[in-house]
Amino acid sequence: MTLDDDFPESASGRPAWLMTLADLALLLVGFFVFLQASQHLDRKALAQGIRAGFGATHAPEATKTPDPMPLAAAAMLDFAPGSAVLPSTPASLVAWAREAARDPRVTLRITGSVDGSAADVDPTSGSGAILAADRARAVAVAVAAARAVPAGRMTIVGAPKPDYGHRNVLVTLGFAGTRQDDAAIPSDLAAIPHRPSGKP
Template identity: 50%
Template sequence: MSADMWDDIAPGRSVWLITLADLALLLVGFFTLLQANRELDKQELLAGLRAGFGIEEVAIPPMAVASARVDGFAPGSAVADTSSVIAWARDAARDQRTRITITGSTEDRGDFDPVTNSAAILAADRARHVATALVRSGAVDPPRIAIVIDPGKRRAVTLSVGFAGGTN
């Protein structure tokens, strides 16, 4: 190839022009995605994007703002008087953005389920007893209740109301 032939070869495209075209196509694709998904549920869209990137969803517990307690459980018993917390729960659940966490617990020694010899099962039974009383009285809707166990504390059930967010 001689030096005279270089004049006949057309110059190639500039590298910056290809990069600019790629960026423009990415922007068009992004805005198309936004436009196509504007009628979808935003929570579904976020869950799909998280799943696509391999991000596990972690449930953030509601921030506790008030609490109440049911005492008076006999050792090995899951039954106690719940009348004191029904009015409290009804008042706490007036705002639809709140959730109630019911934590059942047992004592360290001698407080276990008589059938299974399990403190965890007795703690869960105590929490379920209180949750059932709240639901039957109409104080709280079942989807707004979370049951947690914490054996080894005291013979009681602790209720805490937390702000979970959302709209009225």
């Protein structure tokens, strides 16, 4: 009796790799059928159903409103150390904001900053964060006073950390809309031809 007699002879049939290839092809076909079938479904309901299937009751990140997509920026530069008084008339910044805000889907994020030095802090509280917020507020007041942008479309924030060597206010123009709504856009902007979303 030889060692080879201990192993049963393999049955003749299809090679093992062919079975693996067939499984892969079936998975791909199933995936593409799923994609085709889900094209006309409510995407939110589909996502909720998939989450429920995996035992998740809700998606915390889906309930949070995302920050507007930034498109452009302008700045008010060179504030005096420890001061939130505007260093110059913000006429050009106000004109830029007014033109951008003609589209009702546009918002402004106004971020104040300090240079991180001991002299560049709020004189009353000694806080750089308060001075940064005061600088942003001063720019927002100038924009709102000129009626360039409604106050509800501006967000005032203080920079999370000092911008070393710079005492500025950055104004970021953001796009907060989803689909172009001709009824909500001024007539001269709505006249610009655009392609509907989802079509080439």
